[in-house]
Amino acid sequence: MQQQKLATIEDVAAIAGVSIATVSRAINEPTKVADATRRRVNEAVAKTGYTTNAMARSLRMRRSNMILILAPDVGDPNFSNILVGLETEASKRGYGVLIGNTQNDPERETDYLRFINSNQADGLILFTGHLPYGVGAGDGSGTRLPPMVAVNEPVTNSAVPYVGVDNFEGARIAAEHLISQGHRRIAFIGHSTTKAVNGLREQGYRAALAGAGLHIDPRLILDGDGTTESGRAATEQMFVRDVLPTAFLCVNDATALGVIISLNARKYDLPREFSVMGFDDISFASFVTPSLTTMKQPRLKIGEEAMDLLLALLAGETPARTEVLLRSELIVRNSVSRAARE
Missing domain, CATH: 1.10.260 (434 Repressor (Amino-terminal Domain))
Structure with a gap:
């Protein structure tokens, strides 16, 4: 034949x-x-x-036309819309994507890097906030260093390009909205010494209060890891301390939900007695009671910009910018009202 x-x-x-x-x-x-x-x-x-x-x-040619995405939690409400932007831009340019759900497990992260070693993926999109475990600098100490772009969480102390929202500016706008409603005692829930995004949002909060000539009470700044439980626990801690704000600025919407759960359990009338502000505008934000005033991330655009930057690096181009910060949008709903007391 x-x-x-x-x-x-x-x-x-x-x-x-x-x-x-x-x-x-x-x-x-x-x-x-x-x-x-x-x-x-x-x-x-x-x-x-x-x-x-x-x-x-x-x-x-040792090219796969595939991009590996490493994410600590693909269930994160911010992930799916950013992924749509990433996939859309990749598809336009003839690339596909592989998703590695690391679950913050170093072994899983290292295992996913086999796609780089075996030339099944050409570049990395990082949602993890750190360099992948097992990545070397081309010195034979680990996996070769491929072109990478960080999304949502910058990789500190590195030259990895970053695409995300302007967290400082967004939090400043959020705090200024609360101040414009007459609030003077504003809590910040989400202090962290390890998460860069939390730190930037806290800096924005502090800048807004300082700009308005308001005293920053350290007792109103509480730790939070971005989970609903951390928001609930921080609110309960404030009642134990008997140091109460009139408004809560939360590091993200999940934290804000925890605050609302705690306040509703105590039978407070929201937002008349307490205002609550979130950040991200994830899917449930408009369905909680009261519906959540928040800062909306342009997630689709973040994904598109990140993939465009990575593909430029893969093409050997020198990007005009290695940090792309997009503006968030104030979304006014029902969880913030005029301050009834001070």
Whole structure:
């Protein structure tokens, strides 16, 4: 039986009625080709089976056209919409994505890096806030260092490019909104010495209070790890101390939910007796009682910008910016009202 001849790029060009260079652009840089032309090329590729050959050539070039995403928790409400942006931008440029749910486990994180070692992934998107365990600097001490971009949580003390929301500015705007409603004793729930995002949001809170000439009471700044339980526990701690604010600025919406749960359990009338402000605008924010006033992250845009930056690095380009900070948007709902007392 005669072996079928493998299709070539010339075959695709002939069927599509375009040049070889146009076929190459349509496959490798589809956004630079007109829609009608790209469709003709894709139809010719499907008809000839040329995709198989293109994949084999990619392997010979030690490129996979896949991006590995490392996330500590894919159940994080912020993750899914950012992922949509990442996938959308990757797909436009002929890339796919692999998702590694690390669960903050160093062994799982190291295990996922096999995709880098075996050339099954070309670059990394990091949601973890740190360099992957097992990544070396190309000195033979570990996995080679691939192009990487951090998302949501910057990698401190590193040169890893970062894309996220302007946490300082967003928290400053949130605190200023509370101040504009007459609040003078504003608690901050989410102090952390390890999480960069928490630190930036606390700095924004402090800047807003200082700008308004308000005293920053350290007793109103409580630790929080971003979970609902940490918000509930911090609120209970304030009642034990008998040091109460009129408003709570929470490091994220999950923390704000914990605050609301604690205050509702004590039968307080919200927001008349206490105002609560979140950050992120995750899916449940509009469904809690009272509905949550918060700062909305442009999650889709964050994903698109992060993937665009990573693919520029993979192409050997020098990005114009290695830190992309996007603005958050104040979303006014029902959990904040005028201060009734001081």
